[in-house]
Amino acid sequence: MADLRIDFCGVPFKNPVLAASAEPTLSAENMKRVIETGAGGMVAKTVTDSEAMRRLTRMSKWRYLDEQHNVCRGKVPRLFTFYGRSGLAEEEPEKWMEELKEARVAAERNDCVLIGSVGGTTLENWARLSRMVEDTGVPLMELNFGCPHPSEMKGAHTGMLVGQDKNAASEITYAVARAVKIPVIVKLTPQVADVVEMARAVKEAGASAVTVINRFVGFCLDIETGKPYIHGWAGVGGPWVKPLTLRWVSKIHTGLDLPISGTNGAYDWKDVVEFLMSGASNVQLCSVVMLKGYGYLSEVIQGLDQFLDRKGYKSVKEIIGIAAKAALTYGEMEGLPPERAVINKELCTDCQRCQRSCFYHVIEVREGSVTIGENCRGCGICTCVCPVPGAVTLQT
Ligand SMILES: Cc1cc2nc3c(=O)[nH]c(=O)nc-3n(C[C@H](O)[C@H](O)[C@H](O)COP(=O)(O)O)c2cc1C
Known part of the structure; x- marks a missing residue:
């Protein structure tokens, strides 16, 4: 058996397969179900001071679409599109910290790393919420600069609105990194011209790592009714988006000395290997877990383990970034x-x-x-x- 352990920002993980921040980590109860799968870690649902973003989760709507972008009924193809809308953690911050503490204790008992996630609306609240998350005892936290929905909402200045603004992203990262002692990971948005530049900016402001990358906003519709699915714009992604994500994972890996957590487009163990070879140290899965259930995470870990054995790798660390390093520039190809x-x-x-x-x-x-x-x-x-x-x- 290959050694699946990795180190991320000084925190040991028993394996690099994580549940991403989303509905599978919406409560302590849900997070305990992730722990049972043997996942190396998970990112809790994002806590927020935005009442609008908490309310949005109560109106959650999601659709799996097939290759023709028709709504799936029962059979979901591998290259599905996940079109959906939900907000952030429903509980007010004080109440959410109780959930987080309960999940952290359970995670620690089972050698699973719980990462907190924060989405504030003001500089003061980013720092305040981050301190509250740190006080629950989690060893790492993610700043959600990627949530796509605030772009369509009034009064929710958070998520990708921050991630698209280099000054705001730097200012918040700097304030949070000074407010807490644990390493701060910034989850970026793909909806900027140059993700490497944004990663560089948050690194300089004090981020210890980046999560690459949150989802896009899209528009999917039904031509029979002439109306959009689920009433309008929504987050969009799925396994087809993986090459776009891996571009940024590999570019950040080769261009910056900054640990990367990969997300957006991983379906199975093979995709996890691709993320790792592109330069991610661990990989977060979301929409495939929502499709197949928690137990699927165990299958992904097993598949990764078998691949490493088959190829004769002694440790998963050996494959991190190997494909990114093997990539030639167009000039070198000559x-x-x-x-x-x-x-x-x-x-x-x-x-x-x-x-x-x-x-x-x-x-x-x-x-x-x-x-x-x-x-x-x-x-x-x-x-x-x-x-x-x-x-x-x-x-x-
Ligand atoms: C229903 C849903 C809810 C999500 N909620 C959050 C969230 O609260 N915080 C966050 O940082 N990302 C959130 N995300 C983004 C996921 O964490 C993940 O990065 C994204 O879905 C890409 O991974 P995937 O291709 O495995 O689905 C959410 C995604 C979905 C689909």
């Missing part, structure tokens, strides 16, 4: 040995699909037979559209 496509005449059925997809016009059909010209630049599209394994390959 030094690679040239490749070209080669047809295996014994396997080729002359179906001509490769020729239809060759936009450099180097694949010709002569007397019904496919040939590849000298000027092939090895783009590789023919190897993807060819229906016969091995009939066309790239060679240097």
